[in-house]
Amino acid sequence: MQARQMAHPENILDKLIKITIEKLGVKEDEVKANSSFVEDFGADSLDTVQMVAAIEEAFGIEIEDEKVESMVTVEKAVEVIEELLKEKA
């Protein structure tokens, strides 16, 4: 049951939004599906590393460097997380 809940896109999005707010200091209403971490939230490479580390810890996954590069927007990040959770399950 918990794994299914974790794999639910809304739960993934909620967690990701929480991480984004915490690590990048943005407001919840500023975070949209097509928001770019770098362009919209001004994240630099270190911010990105921290975000990815937080995501890995929150979801219990390991994200390879190539996949990190594709996590440009919130939507893309959710897709990658979903994919990795499915592989893990």
Add this chain to the structure above:
Amino acid sequence: MVAKLQVISLCRSLLRAGRKYPDYNIREYTKRRALDGFHMNKNLTDPSKVKEVYAEGKAQLEVVERALKVYLAYPPKTKNIMELKVQ
């Protein structure tokens, strides 16, 4: 010449290794120290200086990984209060 991707990969490796420590204090310190180290040196432009601090970072990663083996052999018996969830 050290590439940006190598630096980012080193930072990620340090954070990943640090996450494996069973002791809360060591885990948090490793994370904080790694991020502080990279923040401190993020504006370096001199290639020789970049190479030097990168090599230092790699050496520190080896220390973290080596020490981790010892800490995993002797994990703490109780959780740190900071790890306990508030009811």
